[in-house]
Amino acid sequence: MALRAALRQKCGLIGILSQPSSSGSHSRVSAVLVSQMRNNATSPKIKVDFNQSTGVAVLSMQSPPVNSLSLDFLTELCISVEKLEMDRACRGLIITSSLPKVFSAGLDILEMYGKSPERCGEFWRAVQEMWLKMYSSNMVTIAAINGSSPAGGCLLSLTCDYRIMSDNPRYSIGLNETLLGIVAPFGTDKNIIKNTHTCSN
Numbered sequence: 268m269a270l271r272a273a274l275r276q277k278c279g280l281i282g283i284l285s286q287p288s289s290s291g292s293h294s295r296v297s298a299v300l301v302s303q304m305r306n307n308a309t310s311p312k313i314k315v316d317f318n319q320s321t322g323v324a325v326l327s328m329q330s331p332p333v334n335s336l337s338l339d340f341l342t343e344l345c346i347s348v349e350k351l352e353m354d355r356a357c358r359g360l361i362i363t364s365s366l367p368k369v370f371s372a373g374l375d376i377l378e379m380y381g382k383s384p385e386r387c388g389e390f391w392r393a394v395q396e397m398w399l400k401m402y403s404s405n406m407v408t409i410a411a412i413n414g415s416s417p418a419g420g421c422l423l424s425l426t427c428d429y430r431i432m433s434d435n436p437r438y439s440i441g442l443n444e445t446l447l448g449i450v451a452p453f454g455t456d457k458n459i460i461k462n463t464h465t466c467s468n
C-alpha cells in the first residue's frame with residue numbers, strides 16, 4: 268500500500284520532470300553515457316541484485332576504499348540504473364554500500380585536481396547526469412545509508428525518494444562541500460532533515 272502511494276506520488280513528479288526540454292538535453296546526455304561506456308573500466312564498482320518476486324533491486328556500491336564518485340564509478344552507476352529503468356518488472360531500487368562504515372565519500376577529489384579541462388567537463392557532466400537520472404527515475408528509490416555520506420554522497424542520497432540512515436554517531440552526513448567552494452542549491456538541507464529516518468544496524 269505504502270509502495271503504491273509512493274509510486275503514485277513519484278509518477279506525478281516524473282510527469283513534470285519528463286516534459287521535453289527545448290534543448291533536447293535528455294538525448295544529448297544519453298549520448299554522453301554511451302561514449303563513456305566504451306571507456307569504462309572492467310572491474311565492477313556496482314553490484315545489482317534484482318528480486319523478481321518483489322520487483323525490488325538492491326544496488327550495492329563496492330568501490331573501496333570509500334565509494335568515491337569518480338568518472339568510472341558514476342558511469343557504471345548510471346548504466347546500472349538505466350538498465351533497471353528499462354526493466355518494467357523493476358519498481359523499486361535500494362541503494363546501499365557494501366563497504367563497512369562508508370556509504371559514499373562524495374565526489375572523487377582526485378578527479379578535481381590536475382585534470383584537463385576536457386576531463387573536468389566530462390566528469391562534471393557525469394555528476395549532473397547521475398543526479399538527474401536518479402531524481403527523475405520512475406522507480407521508487409531508497410538510500411539505505413549504512414555509513415558516512417558527506418557532500419556528493421549526501422547528494423546521491425538526496426536524489427532518492429526516501430533515506431534511511433544507520434543510527435550510529437560515528438556516521439556523518441551533510442553538505443560540507445562549501446569548504447571546497449562548491450555551493451549547494453537552496454533548500455537541500457531542509458529536504459534531508461524532513462525525509463531522513465534512522466535505524467539501528
Ligand SMILES: CCCC/C=C/CC(=O)SCCNC(=O)CCNC(=O)[C@H](O)C(C)(C)COP(=O)(O)OP(=O)(O)OC[C@H]1O[C@@H](n2cnc3c(N)ncnc32)[C@H](O)[C@@H]1OP(=O)(O)O
Binds near residue numbers: 372419420422
Ligand atoms: C550541490 C552539491 C553537489 C555535490 C558536491 C559535492 C562535492 C564533493 O563531494 S567533494 C568531496 C567531499 N568529500 C569529502 O570531503 C569526504 C572526505 N572523506 C572523509 O570524510 C572520510 O574519508 C570518510 C568519512 C568518507 C571515510 O573515513 P575513513 O576514516 O573510513 O577513511 P579515510 O582514511 O579518511 O580515507 C580512506 C582513503 O580514501 C581516500 N578518500 C576519502 N575521501 C575521498 C574522496 N572524496 N575522493 C577520493 N579519495 C578519498 C582517502 O584519501 C584515503 O586514501 P589513502 O588510503 O590513499 O590515504
